[in-house]
Amino acid sequence: MTKYRINKTRFVDQTKTVSFTFDGKKYHGFEGDTLASALLSNGIHLVGRSFKYHRPRGIMSCGSEEPNAICQINDNTDLTEPNARATEIELYEGLKASSQNCWPSLNFDIGGINNLIATFIPAGFYYKTFMWPKSFWKKIYEPLIRLSAGLGKSPTQPDPDIYDHKHEHCDVLVIGGGISGIISAKIAAKNNLKTILIEDKNILGGSTIYQNNKNFIIDNQKSNEWLMNEISELEKLDNLIIKTRTSLAAFHSYNYLLAKENISDHLPLDKKNGSIRQRLWKIRADKVIVAAGAIERPLIFNNNDRPGIILANSVKKYLDFYGVSTGLNNIIFTNNDSAYETAVSLFEKGISVKIVDIRKKSSSNIVKNADDLGIKIYWNSTVVNTFGYKKIKSIEIMNLSEDGSNVTGNKHKIQCDCLSISGGWTPMVHMHTQSGGKLDFREIDQVFVPTEKSENHINVGSCNGDFELEEIVKNTNNKVKKFLNINEGGFDKISVFCSKESEKKNIWLLPNTISESKTKSFIDFQNDSTAKDIKLALREGFKSIEHVKRYTTTGMATDQGKLSNMHALGIIADTAGVKMGSLGTTTFRPPFTPLTFGAIVGRSVGKFFDIVRKTSIHEWHVQNNAKFENVGQWKRPWYYPINNENLHEAVQRESKAARDSAGILDASTLGKIDIQGSDASEFLNRVYTNAWLKLGIGKCRYGLMLNEDGMVYDDGVTTRLGENHYLMTTTTGGAANVLSKLEDYLQTEWPELDVYLTSVTDHYSTASICGPNSKKILKKLFPNKDFSDEAFPHMSYQDAIIDKIECRIMRISFTGELSYEINVESKYGKSLWENCIAAGEEYKITPYGTETMHLLRAEKGFIIVGQDTDGTMTPIDLQMDWIVSKKKYDFIGKRSLYRSDTMREDRKQLVGLLTDDPNEILEEGAQIVSELDKKPVEMIGHVTSSYFSPNLNKSIALAVVKGGKKMNGQKLFVPMENKNINVTVSDFIFLDKENKRINA
Amino acid sequence: MFVINCPYCGERDQSEFSCGGEAHIVRPKQPTELSDDEWAEYLFMRKNIKGVQFERWNHAHGCRKWFNMVRDTSNDKIHAVYKMGEKPPVI
């Protein structure tokens, strides 16, 4: 045993040694230790450097509120984790931890120079300093900030761990496994309610589990003994799920809660056996009982951040739970009774302890207990300074003036190796406020407590502001009974004896003889903001707590200000001379403690990240070397390179083949909606801009769909399959939205229409064959069909049979070439495709992908909704007046086409652009200007589609340009980073304006 | 994350639904006879109330039905759920 491991407890198994490393050096602890307790047992307090001034910092607490002891775990491995709190890491064999924010080493830290120039790093330093000159930003300021920003190191490799999600429903969820949570869970479960109890530590019991003081008695037993029995009773209950190592992350409305369970973080690497690391529980609870406890407050005085300055109750936990003394010569600095429990515990283990108390007296049992033991108490005193660079060595104390606003008398120096501090307790109201609950300020002990209004959740125990054992037990019993509508609580006749605090005193910022500007009284330890910073912010005019918080960064570190928020508020209130309750608090946002990304995404990683949709022909594309592009969730062939062709070379070859002989495209991904009903024609007539009432059966028509604001929304060809039956196609990406929009109109605006919509996108596969030889290929595939223009004209459809399989052939074209689309049930898609390829072989039929498709349609001036439009283009802007019916009384978006704004002549309109140098290809998205010399340069439009056309042997582009309709032939410029490209506005139909090829 | 009582399916998680904005805005039957201002009123103007608001919701990942819901936007309390075409309740 080390000299600091002075006590045997039932929580740490001192027969089982565990070895670990910290900053590369090997140490030993025991099973049951945390990294923090093991370090302290080895006499190590200094564990990190502060964020801004790089001051040496030590372990300060024993829980999730820890601001200083944050470590990098398993550095330089793919399992590494930054910002892990040493107070929460359970020790395991082989654990490797290292300190953060220190370079080159913890004991010699170069950033420590900041500490010496601290006067020059006031609140808002970054905002003030890195403003000017502008040119310094990119090359000097940003790299400098990035270098010194952040605490730990992000992993550089993919996370190999497995994370999980689980949905759970229950009658009662109890958050927190301390005494009030245990009482609540027992009452609920014993009354046949399905109950879940979650606790973030590895065992239940909270701080009562190590409360062995004789002044805290329940049913004639010491409270820790009593609770131990309760826990073993609890574990036998059938209706209760107990989840330890599980912390609540978020409390959303309607009692929807997220909790993170740590499953294997505490296991040695060789014992994890591929187990899940963490599981995120998504819990919907009928009733929620919050028993989250309270966090001890620090005290704010000069140099209150030295290693060896620890919260008093944490000192007690290290001693009575882990068996570790944080020092051998202790001083306790307090404003309340609870720290006396720590003093008594230390004294009983034979450890030297003295008390400094800002109060003038206290007559409670626990204070008497300390007094009777002969522990020296300095009443009405405050610490004004501390000494010791890497570990506290001594303190100076002075008497307080009558009203506590100043110090009087002489300084008195006391030696110590540990200073326990206690500024009282802050109820953990985070859960309550996250769920939408409000808070009241309780003047007497300066705490925010929950205002109970919700029918669906309550707060019990110290998170509700009940700090004394008797209140906790009795109030919890009564409240839970009422909340759950239960007559018999099971704790109705319990007897509780406890010490009660009679004197209360709180000073947010303790007075000093030195002027404030020369003190360093830390409020936010992790972000290094001091009382001075807060006062400066107030002097500079910041009033709202939310602004002061952001300006000084108080409460914005990884601990989210669990220790600092109240003091910041208190100092603001004192300085501004207002009541603290009138200030409100900052917003408590989820998560309560940081969550790993792994826990958030769960199994949705890698190939489970998103759904992948593949057509039934996909395997053929893979075998034929297709490169794919993502279109929504679909994988579409992008191009099919042969012999190491690049994208450009492949697309040039594919495009040429499609116009010279034959090309084939997998068009299965187009959205398909089956429309049936006696009002189907009327419905389409209202949905599309053009006329639909007279489309003959067996005919196809292109339609443009607008939003009610007149902007183009989607387009596609719809075929009339029967009297009351249509098949609509939509863009690949728009399919789901179009269906949803159409359903909306049908259900809400036009419920009188007899129309039924069914998505059949996945039901059919489509092979689209185009080019001058396409008709010959179709004849080979369907020898009995008459493909003459008279029998099977453009924009018509026919049923056919291939290999006994029924199919639909549509003669429609998106390329301007003679073209047929063959549709079969999806399961026959691949065999259809292979038949087409075989039949087309003698014509060198060439499979082409989306890139060639885009090029071919651009040559013909066909738009792609979403590429050439962006939700601000009307059909008139697109020069598609021909498709907008003048005769129809109404269709979706019609009225908007006559709004003054949509009729402006200087709207951006679709035009063609030709570069003066036919080999120069414009960049899509490039801006267009008409005058290069005018400053500021006026952007009059941008390029939407741009390609090198092998069929025209020149570069072509589509663009939208203000007033472009009237600019044909005009010279414009496309300024690029290092040159200006000269372009001429042209017709946007570059090829075959006469539509000869469609009937070739 | 609230629970919505779909009038066709019963209680389901909010993640199955999508909100379609303010309810009871009827598409004008004769849009061409409206002035620009009148059309803009229909097209763009929404109340976005802090408090009790009548909204359209769609059970997108369920029955795909649209329905109306009365929700207090300040605390997400749902006061009523009713089918399209039914009379709005008095809240």
Ligand SMILES: [Zn+2]
């Ligand atoms: Zn439904």
